[in-house]
Amino acid sequence: MCRRLYERGLIAGQDGNVSVRIAEDRVLVTPAGMSKVDVRTSDIVELKLLADREVESKGSREESSEVEVHLAAYGVRPDVHAVIHAHPPTAIGFSVAGETVEHPLLAELKYGVGTVPLVPYEPPGTRALADIAAEFLRSYDVVLLEHHGAVAVAPTLLVAHQRMESLEHAARILLVARQVKGRAN
DSSP: OHHHHHHTTSOOTTOOEEEEEEETTEEEEOBTTSOGGGOOGGGOEEEEEOGGGOEEEESSSOBOTTHHHHHHHHHHOTTOOEEEEEOOHHHHHHHHTTOOOOOTTOHHHHTTTOOOOEEOOOOTTSHHHHHHHHHHHTTOSEEEETTTEEEEEESSHHHHHHHHHHHHHHHHHHHHHHHHHHHHO
16 A cells, blocks of 8 residues: 555655554554655554553554554544555645645545545644544544645545545646636636
């Protein structure tokens, strides 16, 4: 999945992270400080969930710095078993401009992703970001993190990836539409 995210330009370098809930109290997550395209099975970190989003780590590497967002999502959505945090460049461009990727008639969004709210900025890797993202993820499957990236949640990794890919695809379509409309005026 990490390679797919990289190949589709949704992450670069050490950006992004992926997790899967494998049991009520167990999560597999990508490691910190590693380019996701290079991640191998042996690099995956297993987390045992303790009280108050504390974890016990098992593996040779440290878990992703954004693990708080993943754990918060699992905490508010029992239906979620996969979380992807990526940095889709066009969608992030919208978030840097203070906008979300929205269009009521764009089928790629309406049926594949749903409404995509813009989560107000909080510093990456903080509990504050995790808390505010979790509030939005209670009701939405994909959120844009202002000035940062996007989070997609789903019952499976494949569906989470499809949602992230659809978000970026829709953002590209909307950007082109704005450019075309701007030239027409």
